[in-house]
Amino acid sequence: MKLIFALGLLNLFLLLSCQDVKEVEKPNTLLTKSEMKDLIYDMVLLDAATGVNEKRLEELDVEMLEFLSLKYKIDSTDLKQNLLYYNLKFDENLEIYQKVKDSITRLEKAYDSISEVTDSLRRVEKKKQDSIRKLDTIPKKIMITRDKSID
Numbered sequence: 396m397k398l399i400f401a402l403g404l405l406n407l408f409l410l411l412s413c414q415d416v417k418e419v420e421k422p423n424t425l426l427t428k429s430e431m432k433d434l435i436y437d438m439v440l441l442d443a444a445t446g447v448n449e450k451r452l453e454e455l456d457v458e459m460l461e462f463l464s465l466k467y468k469i470d471s472t473d474l475k476q477n478l479l480y481y482n483l484k485f486d487e488n489l490e491i492y493q494k495v496k497d498s499i500t501r502l503e504k505a506y507d508s509i510s511e512v513t514d515s516l517r518r519v520e521k522k523k524q525d526s527i528r529k530l531d532t533i534p535k536k537i538m539i540t541r542d543k544s545i546d
Contacts, residue, residue: 419483422476424469431481432494434467434474439495 426434441459445452460471469477481488 419476419480422473422480424473424477425480426467426469426477428481428487428491430467431477432491432498434463434477435491436495436498437463437466439499 438459441452441457441462445459460474463474464470467474481491
């Protein structure tokens with residue numbers, strides 16, 4: 396009997412605690428999914444740049460909210476409303492964030508490729524410099540005798 400009463404009380408509690416999730420109104424300036432993907436991508440890059448070198452961004456006088464507002468021609472209220480609107484549309488939001496993740500992965504691969512090429516060029520340059528140093532350390536008598544033996 397106590398179990399039935401406890402389950403009934405739990406059901407009543409769960410029923411009463413459910414809330415209506417109100418649909419968010421479309422923002423005055425609704426960004427397309429593509430624009431929203433670009434905006435979130437820019438937000439991620441700016442956030443990463445802030446984490447890496449905040450002083451440099453301050454020197455350049457880059458303010459994230461101001462930058463995004465100017466680039467996408469929306470004010471901070473519209474930006475917040477767009478984020479909220481898409482956050483409540485789970486499937487669309489998931490699609491947007493997956494595209495952002497894919498873009499970041501492509502960017503990361505491009506930077507890795509550039510880094511590999513740069514490292515390769517540095518190794519080649521270092522070998523070249525080492526070879527030049529070795530030539531500089533060979534005694535001149537040995538170089539002269541080698542030249543005579545070639546003739």
